[in-house]
Amino acid sequence: MVGIQSTKGTYMPAEPPIACSLSASEMAKRLVEMRALGNECLLNVEIADGRTVLSFAAGTETGQRLSAIVAAEQKCCAFLTMRLRTEPDTITLTIDAPADAEPVLADLVAAFAADRQPAP
Numbered sequence: 001m002v003g004i005q006s007t008k009g010t011y012m013p014a015e016p017p018i019a020c021s022l023s024a025s026e027m028a029k030r031l032v033e034m035r036a037l038g039n040e041c042l043l044n045v046e047i048a049d050g051r052t053v054l055s056f057a058a059g060t061e062t063g064q065r066l067s068a069i070v071a072a073e074q075k076c077c078a079f080l081t082m083r084l085r086t087e088p089d090t091i092t093l094t095i096d097a098p099a100d101a102e103p104v105l106a107d108l109v110a111a112f113a114a115d116r117q118p119a120p
Contacts, residue, residue, distance in 0.1 A: 030072065031111045037065050038112035043090065045113055050102055052109050054093045063091055077104065 044055040081096040097105040
C-alpha cells in the first residue's frame with residue numbers, strides 16, 4: 001500500500017479510500033436523480049477497463065443537472081475521477097475508477113441506465 005508519512009508521524013493513504021460517505025436516504029435521493037436524468041437524456045454507455053463514458057442529449061438543464069451530480073459525487077466518492085465534456089449535440093460524462101471500485105462504477109452506470117430499454 002502506498003502512503004504518505006505526515007509531519008506528526010501518522011500514516012495517510014496516498015489515495016482516497018473506496019467508500020461512499022452518503023447516508024442511506026441521501027443515496028436513495030441521488031439514485032433517483034441519476035435514474036431520472038438517465039431516463040430523460042441518456043443516449044449511450046461505453047464501459048471498458050475501469051472507465052465508463054456516458055453520453056447524454058445536450059441541453060442547458062441537462063448540463064446543470066449533470067454538473068450538480070458530478071459535484072455531489074466527487075464529495076462523497078473522492079476515489080472516482082469524473083469529467084464532463086460538452087459538445088453541440090451531447091454532453092459526455094467520463095468516470096474513471098480504481099480497480100477495487102469497479103462495483104461502485106457499475107452501480108452508478110446502473111442508476112443512470114435503469115430505465116433504458118436494450119436496443120432491439
